[in-house]
Amino acid sequence: MSENSFLIYVVEDNEWYNKLLVHTLSLNPDYEIVSFKNGKDALKELEREPDLVTVDYRLPDLNGFDIIDAIKADSPSTEVIVISEQEEIETAIGLMREGAYDYLVKSKDIRDRLLKTVEHIRQNLGLRREVQKLQKEVKQKYTFKNSIIGNSQQMQRVFEMTQKALNNNISVMINGETGTGKEVVAKAIHFNSNRQSKPFVAVNVAAIPAELFESELFGHEKGAFTGANSRRIGKFEEADGGTLFLDEIGEMDINFQAKLLRALQEKEIVRIGSNQPVKTNCRIIVATNRDLLTEVKNGNFRQDLYYRLIGLPIVLPPLRERDNDVLLLAHSFIQSFCKENEMPLKPLSETAKNKLMTYTWPGNVRELKSVIELAVVLANSEKISADDISIGNPNDALPDVMGEEMTMREYKQRIVLKYMERYNNDTKLIAEKLAIGQTTVYRLLNEVNDK
Template sequence: MSLKLLPQPLKIFILDDDAFFVKALAHFLNLNPDNTVKPFLDAKSLFANIHEQPDVITLDYQMPGMDGAQVLKKIRSINENIKVIVISSQEKVKVAVELLNNGAYDYLVKGEDPTETHTLLWDLLTKIANAKRLEARVEELQEQVAQRYDYSKFLIGKDASIATIYSLIEKACKTNITVSITGETGTGKEMVAKAIHYNSERKKAPFVAVNVAAIPKELIESELFGYEKGAFTGAHSRRIGKFEEANGGTLFLDEIGELELSLQAKLLRIVQEREVSRIGGNEIVPLNIRIIVATHKNLLEEAKKKTFREDLYYRLMGLPIQLPPLRDRGNDVILLALHFTDLFVKENKLPKKTLSQDARQKLLKHPFPGNVRELKSVMELACVMSDDLNTIDAEHITLYNTSTIDDLLNQERTLKEYEHQIIQYFLDKYNNDVLLVAKKLDVGKSTLYRMIQAGELKVK
């Protein structure tokens, strides 16, 4: 008999007073080498070991002393998460139904051919193992979400503005009100949106983020609303839009101020009616979503200039959250710098580092046009530049002059783009000395040569 390995190892107890049956079943279950299988010939021995918390117990109904119903009841009283599969030669339907009603996972009849019983049992164990694996994954993701989106951990600061933001996030989490987040680039608008979603009742549903400014104008409509097969040239199959993808959860529309006026009218109707239809289709799809929008623009001013619909502005305003620029948060710059330093050295197994007084003063004097995102990049580079030293000094902190390095951190960029720009800066600074730059940035020289060959870096 060939078997597929279980998707998740199981700890299985066997309880049966038939020693031959127990031995045969244990041998069968051990064909999956990752399983832990323990046989018992009486209930007393089983309960003496039940503290080991098995995933599954196979149970004979006709046992001396305690019958199967009594054993099942006691197992359930100790740990109702244990899956009990009754395997018995008695064939009374009434007894089987009663056991199932009392919490048995399933009931198998011992047949003359043990192979049939084993096959049915293996199918049940596969279902249990799949469920266990899924539960473990859900718990892992929930733990990650809880750690990642505890906003008291990522919105670090003692400035009064941060306390106000905490309060607004808490209010947003308790309701489904539309939220509008404003603030300069790099202040953490998407992180606030995620904090609201993952601390709300919708946290188990999708969080779908769309950067309106990053999608070409000719594609934004189909990206948001989806389309039917044949709706236009190239539409070879139906595509679900971001609104449908976020159904039940949260749709985060970043840089909403960049949306074209023609699409603003369609967005207004969807926000009002809470329903969407795909391009080229007539089907109306009801929506149960929360909408969070973000922008670095003043939408009210844009509405006055007729570049943003005033009626849409009032629909989307909802609960406004204004994120302050880092330069207005005083000593929070130092708190955040220490936080990013601790994260980086921990992730890269470097010695713990502190900031010298000169380094602190240098950070406090810088305007940080790229806000928190810029500070994070600066501190990660400072950790690298300080090598094995325990103190980051002013000389290790590289602050970019936007007049000489055009527009650094003033735009939404990917981490890879920032990485390219930083490396290019040092190549220029050290006259294209690849070996020196590789040593300074702790980057493999082969990596730099490969990036140069691919045209990602320029050697003048």
């Protein structure tokens, strides 16, 4: 069998018709065909989990309804095509309701119809497998081992609290400084919970203007306001069955907080322009870098909403309080960046490690990731040296690069400009130092000049 093979059972008691079906399906080399003369023999082989079973409606031992029930009970993902001598509409409808994919009549054009139907089933199966593969990859990416890295005592407490959030639907409040990885923790909770196959919808509260917030979260009907040209579902409906992550919840406008509280209490929302409530079923995880109790005392955050949201509190420690986690994270970022960019692995020198450990990391894990990725690019030797670590010392290369958010393309442009200064505009030498083509150097310089 090839990688794309497709296992089909043909169940037909008429020997001539059995051979006809087997021959027709065997025209595709990716189809593996196994034939049976009765239903019971086919059911004994369901442990192989065939992708498709074609079955005669009237077998000597089982009828179509019986065999569909048995197949779906033992192998739910297996599709069934029922083949009959009679065009019985009521029977066909009943079989489709029972779980049959299609009902075909033994006629002159059955060959073409059968091949088209099987190909549709195969294409749908391919899409399902691709989705399952992606879901598996996402789940693997956000396992605690892969997404939340740290051995410090502070992080052990985070792991303990995060584990407690998995097997229930309690709301979670994640508190920590900017850059500590609050969204990473939220995703780890979602993709390891019983909601993992449903959507994870993230909303940056601080990025939404107050006047658009209700529409963004609750949605709106066509004509609800100027510019509402069609119905739009909000984030609550988008996250149905899954998790709604409200980042920077402390930035929410006080005037909208009462509406959010009602939606959480009633587990329903009302789209703008509608009077019809819509039931919602999504887990709520919020994150903030503020002390929300202080915000409550100052009148900036509703007390009742605070207690509705706090649920299970998880506090992420700043990186400066996580001891050797700095080096663990740095090593992980080096591996990921080198793998993604097909670069040789560059370990940290002892001087580089010392420099990382003595810095206070005001930007936390996010800053460390940016620093490490830049260091990998800047390093001219097999190891990353202290000089490649652009932090703390104003004389370091690119001292201001971490003070602003840039795209990877902009980072590359900045690096080339710095090397132009260092090596007197020798583009050939710069290309050798950066292990890139000279034309790439010219292109990056031209992009800077075109700005």
